Amino acid sequence: MALLLIPTWAGPILKNTGMDWIIHLDTDELIHPAGAREYSLRRLLLDVPGNVDMVIFPNYESSIERDDIKDPFTEVSMFKKNYDHLPKDTYFGLYKEATRGDPNYFLTYGNGKSAARVQEHLHPNGAHRWHNYMKSPNEIKLEEAAILHYTYTKFSDLTSRRDRCGCKPTKEDVKRCFILExxxxAIIRGLKESVSLPMQEYQPKAVPKIKVIKHGS
Known part of the structure; x- marks a missing residue:
């Protein structure tokens, strides 16, 4: 089985590529193929029923604990689980602690990413899903596998986005480039700063408090 990972700006999928699956994945993300008979994305997708056209990977969002991260893929190990993978009483019961005053559960996106079987008339539907011009894809959501999103783990993640943006540091102007609040x-601050943000300013939103609950207390 052949896999193809593509950037989110890719155009129409060509026929006869030799690929079996195509996946939305960014450079700050990894795939966690939990739930397969072996820890393998290839195995995970081979086990998908043949009548399924698209699988949804719920995303987890990283929580950084230090301000000196060099390689997030090896140094960051704490993630906030997607609500699709949490018991509802846990999600709603700890929502206030998890969001730390932010209006959203995640700082960035929360609708996961997807993989699609390569077939005729397949086309990206935004940065997270796929569309087929000739039919409605049959999709399933994976119960254990996930996308690990390493969100703003280094200040350079912010400055690299800032340097690609021609926006002015105003709330109105950055709406041209960014959807999420x-x-x-973050970009407004990055446009104004040339040095790393103090960790204490970012961490309260990025890292939820760890709450220890003792039985009987």
Whole structure:
């Protein structure tokens, strides 16, 4: 089985590519193929029923604990689980602690990413899903596998986005480039700063408090 990972700006999928699956994945993300008979994305997709056209990977969002991260893929190990993978009483019961005053559960996106079988008339539907001009894809959501999103783990993640943006550091202007409120606020700060943000300013939103609950207390 052949896999193809593509950037989110890719155009129409060509016929006869030799690929079996195509996946939305960004450079700050990894795939966690939990739930397969072996820890393998290839195995995970081979086990998908043949009548399924698209699988949804719920995303987890990283929570950084230090301000000196060099390689997030090896140094960051704490993630906030997607609500699709949490018991509802846990999600709603700890929502306030998890969001830390932010209006959204995640700082960035929360609708996961998807993989699609390569077939005729397949086309990207935004940065997270796929569309087929001739039919409605049959899709399933994976119960254990996930996308690990390493969100703003280094200050350079912010400055690299800032340097690609021609926006002015105002709330109105950054709307041209960014959809999510946290992205907009981060970019505004990045446009104004040339050195790393103090960890204490970012961490309260990025890292939820760890709450220890003792039985009988």
């Amino acid at each position: 946290f992205d907009r606020l």
